[in-house]
Amino acid sequence: MRHDHITSARQLSREDIETVLDRASELAADPSAVADRHEGALLGLLFFEPSTRTKMSFSAAMKRLGGDIVDMGPVDSSSVKKGESLADTVRVVEGYADALVLRHPSEGAAQMASKFVDVPLINAGDGAGQHPTQTLLDLYTIRENAGLDDVSIGIMGDLKYGRTVHSLAHALTNFDVSQHFISPESLQLPRKVRYDLHQEGSAVKEHTDLDAILPSLDVLYVTRIQRERFPDESEYREVAGEYQIDTESLSVAKEDLSVMHPLPRVDEIAYDVDETAKANYFEQAHNGVPVRMALLDLLLGGAQ
Amino acid sequence: MTSQELRVSKIERGTVIDHIPGGQALNVLAILGIDGREGDVVSIGMNVPSDRLGRKDVVKVEDRELSQSEVDVLSLIAPEASINIIKNFDVVEKHRVERPERVSGVLQCSNHNCITTEGEPVDSEFEVLDDGIRCVYCDTIIRDDITAHILA
Numbered sequence: 001m002r003h004d005h006i007t008s009a010r011q012l013s014r015e016d017i018e019t020v021l022d023r024a025s026e027l028a029a030d031p032s033a034v035a036d037r038h039e040g041a042l043l044g045l046l047f048f049e050p051s052t053r054t055k056m057s058f059s060a061a062m063k064r065l066g067g068d069i070v071d072m073g074p075v076d077s078s079s080v081k082k083g084e085s086l087a088d089t090v091r092v093v094e095g096y097a098d099a100l101v102l103r104h105p106s107e108g109a110a111q112m113a114s115k116f117v118d119v120p121l122i123n124a125g126d127g128a129g130q131h132p133t134q135t136l137l138d139l140y141t142i143r144e145n146a147g148l149d150d151v152s153i154g155i156m157g158d159l160k161y162g163r164t165v166h167s168l169a170h171a172l173t174n175f176d177v178s179q180h181f182i183s184p185e186s187l188q189l190p191r192k193v194r195y196d197l198h199q200e201g202s203a204v205k206e207h208t209d210l211d212a213i214l215p216s217l218d219v220l221y222v223t224r225i226q227r228e229r230f231p232d233e234s235e236y237r238e239v240a241g242e243y244q245i246d247t248e249s250l251s252v253a254k255e256d257l258s259v260m261h262p263l264p265r266v267d268e269i270a271y272d273v274d275e276t277a278k279a280n281y282f283e284q285a286h287n288g289v290p291v292r293m294a295l296l297d298l299l300l301g302g303a304q
Numbered sequence: 305m306t307s308q309e310l311r312v313s314k315i316e317r318g319t320v321i322d323h324i325p326g327g328q329a330l331n332v333l334a335i336l337g338i339d340g341r342e343g344d345v346v347s348i349g350m351n352v353p354s355d356r357l358g359r360k361d362v363v364k365v366e367d368r369e370l371s372q373s374e375v376d377v378l379s380l381i382a383p384e385a386s387i388n389i390i391k392n393f394d395v396v397e398k399h400r401v402e403r404p405e406r407v408s409g410v411l412q413c414s415n416h417n418c419i420t421t422e423g424e425p426v427d428s429e430f431e432v433l434d435d436g437i438r439c440v441y442c443d444t445i446i447r448d449d450i451t452a453h454i455l456a
Contacts (some may be wrong), residue, residue, distance in 0.1 A: 009444075010443075011445040035450040067359060085423065085425065086419070086424055087424050087425050087426070092360050104419070105417070105419050106417055106418065106422060106442075107415060107417050107419065107441070107442035107443075107444075108418050108420065108439065108441025108442035108443075109419045111440070111441045112419045112420070112424060112426055112441055113441075115426070120421050126419075126442075127442075128417070129442055129443065130443075191445050192438070192443040192445050195438075195445055243336075
């Protein structure tokens with residue numbers, strides 16, 4: 001893989017993706033083999049928005065490689081509060097770390113920040129834009145459970161604003177995957193993602209109803225429909241209710257359907273699904289560590 | 305120069321932008337950041353009969369040459385335009401605009417949540433598509449009315 005920065009799933013070829021996933025498989029099988037591989041290396045964490053899974057799994061990944069983290073901490077206690085630009089912040093922090101991880105509420109933030117630094121910069125989510133490392137762990141989970149070729153994947157929920165959806169849809173065009181997009185009309189894929197799918201020759205199959213397509217799916221990737229996207233509570237409830245699943249609604253699905261979710265969930269997957277073999281979302285979250293270890297290892301280069 | 309084009313008087317030194325699609329002259333001025341308050345001497349011909357375009361606009365700006373960024377954006381709304389550099393009333397250089405692969409500055413991203421709209425030290429930058437432009441930072445695609453996104 002020859003990238004200085006990881007800012008978008010659009011930049012990742014099939015070969016790039018497979019390099020990361022293969023390395024992640026090796027690391028997952030024997031994490032102790034790399035316990036001191038990047039000893040002394042520091043990963044700078046700049047999270048301008050809250051994060052649990054992404055931040056903690058990047059921290060765990062770096063520490064399991066023998067390195068450590070330096071964390072900007074909450075925005076309220078940083079120089080950002082004094083009006084510092086993002087460009088200045090990353091230029092300062094690159095002096096403290098060997099690689100940077102950035103989450104920011106504005107779309108394009110990582111792409112812009114990457115122009116100002118020489119150390120590798122990884123986009124950990126930019127507004128409603130991209131979240132490429134989530135995509136890598138999603139692909140890893142899909143590969144483990146269903147394979148990445150000749151599969152039918154349904155992506156459901158908030159497709160308009162969901163950055164994990166945008167990144168995943170791009171990345172899946174590298175594989176022989178039939179993508180189905182299930183959402184209310186008001187939350188369908190944005191123009192920029194449709195454009196890319198068309199450019200890649202990938203059909204955009206849209207559905208407003210899960211039931212009709214569910215029996216044919218190998219993977220169902222569920223995302224949260226956010227309350228704030230709707231003008232009033234009643235409209236939200238009406239729409240969101242149609243995109244919730246439980247063991248009963250999944251009864252028509254394939255026996256080996258893999259249900260995924262980037263988490264956190266609210267009520268889109270009922271707790272009774274957790275106990276079934278279909279539930280892969282906690283495994284998916286755990287996969288964030290070996291996948292981010294693999295990515296960091298590749299970006300930081302050989303043993304320190 | 306034909307008698308039709310003499311509707312707009314000759315200039316001694318500056319730039320003549322010819323073969324602008326009819327009705328786009330004011331948008332060209334907006335791209336050049338000209339609103340009349342700077343004191344530039346500007347002549348405009350609008351909807352002048354043209355063999356090639358049917359109707360065309362012509363803009364003449366005295367004592368001014370265009371930057372590459374301005375020419376790049378100009379090419380998006382006036383792909384047939386020609387740029388004539390005038391010195392001592394003579395055309396000393398003439399070339400057609402070329403559709404660039406990217407345009408930077410001049411236009412603002414339509415996505416209000418794009419990092420380029422937040423006072424960071426970067427110019428906006430767009431990839432030029434067959435039927436629009438695409439922000440290289442946030443990926444937003446602008447297809448309709450590109451001139452509405454000219455930076456004030």
